[in-house]
Amino acid sequence: KAGVTQTPRYLIKTRGQQVTLSCSPISGHRSVSWYQQTPGQGLQFLFEYFSETQRNKGNFPGRFSGRQFSNSRSEMNVSTLELGDSALYLCASSLGFPGQNSPLHFGNGTRLTVT
Amino acid sequence: ELKVEQNPLFLSMQEGKNYTIYCNYSTTSDRLYWYRQDPGKSLESLFVLLSNGAVKQEGRLMASLDTKARLSTLHITAAVHDLSATYFCAVVGMEYGNKLVFGAGTILRVKS
Numbered sequence: 204k205a206g207v208t209q210t211p212r213y214l215i216k217t218r219g220q221q222v223t224l225s226c227s228p229i230s231g232h233r234s235v236s237w238y239q240q241t242p243g244q245g246l247q248f249l250f251e252y253f254s255e256t257q258r259n260k261g262n263f264p265g266r267f268s269g270r271q272f273s274n275s276r277s278e279m280n281v282s283t284l285e286l287g288d289s290a291l292y293l294c295a296s297s298l299g300f301p302g303q304n305s306p307l308h309f310g311n312g313t314r315l316t317v318t
Numbered sequence: 319e320l321k322v323e324q325n326p327l328f329l330s331m332q333e334g335k336n337y338t339i340y341c342n343y344s345t346t347s348d349r350l351y352w353y354r355q356d357p358g359k360s361l362e363s364l365f366v367l368l369s370n371g372a373v374k375q376e377g378r379l380m381a382s383l384d385t386k387a388r389l390s391t392l393h394i395t396a397a398v399h400d401l402s403a404t405y406f407c408a409v410v411g412m413e414y415g416n417k418l419v420f421g422a423g424t425i426l427r428v429k430s
Contacts, residue, residue: 248417248418259416261417306363311360
């Protein structure tokens with residue numbers, strides 16, 4: 204069974220640009236969550252989607268947005284990139300809601316570097 | 319705000335020794351997860367603890383949950399080098415829209 208697939212693996216962007224990251228969940232998983240991981244802040248929750256609906260959102264500015272498609276694939280977008288957005292962005296999928304006893308299965312992440 | 323605190327944040331231990339990583343959290347929750355992350359890799363699910371008193375064991379790792387004390391422990395028995403990694407606990411905040419909040423992680427280095 205294929206795991207969670209994130210593309211691209213690496214991205215280098217300049218300040219002010221925008222970026223779109225993609226995540227394909229494990230087949231049959233309907234919940235997708237996004238996390239930002241940095242050495243200073245650790246793992247911070249961005250959003251959670253279930254059946255194309257955003258169920259939860261973390262404390263990030265409006266420049267961070269996301270969506271989920273009918274096939275459960277998800278994308279997140281960051282506009283007007285800032286240096287501080289450099290991070291590893293992790294996508295995770297689960298069978299049900301994370302709060303419903305379903306562990307998250309993480310992808311390998313997208314390493315974003317903003318210069 | 320839901321806070322999840324792990325300690326220690328860094329642990330260097332000799333092979334063959336035992337040690338415990340602690341995870342304290344600030345909210346009512348009966349769902350706690352432990353993950354492992356190797357350098358440059360993603361997070362791997364280790365344990366899912368779903369009730370007070372839950373205990374799970376896998377190899378040299380054993381995790382437990384005390385919901386009344388809001389505490390989970392990850393016990394390492396007779397450590398081996400292959401256990402070197404960063405370990406995260408994560409708590410579902412029922413009062414926070416069922417968000418999953420991670421601790422800062424414990425970097426474990428097992429020296430031979």
